[in-house]
Amino acid sequence: MIFQTAYDEFAIRAFDENACDFLLKPFDLERFNRALKRTLARPRSDLQGLEKQLGHLEKISVK
Numbered sequence: 001m002i003f004q005t006a007y008d009e010f011a012i013r014a015f016d017e018n019a020c021d022f023l024l025k026p027f028d029l030e031r032f033n034r035a036l037k038r039t040l041a042r043p044r045s046d047l048q049g050l051e052k053q054l055g056h057l058e059k060i061s062v063k
Contacts, residue, residue, distance in 0.1 A: 001017070001018070001019050001020055001039075002019065002020055002021045002022070002023060002035045002036070002039055003019050003021075003022045003023070004022075004023040004024075004025060004027070005023075005024070005025065006024070006025040008024055010022075011024070020035070020038055020039035020042055021034075021035035021038050021039060023035055
């Protein structure tokens with residue numbers, strides 16, 4: 001999971017929740033791509049645990 005917000009005080013909590021990365025607004029495409037690569041590089045087992053935690057979501061929107 002990649003958290004994104006304009007409030008840096010949420011960064012520590014995001015990583016406490018096993019975030020793959022944290023994007024502080026405003027961010028550019030290069031920073032987004034680094035976050036995405038970091039997320040996709042995580043072991044599949046890490047992502048499966050996340051799927052269980054977020055199983056109630058039907059979709060996640062990305063602009």
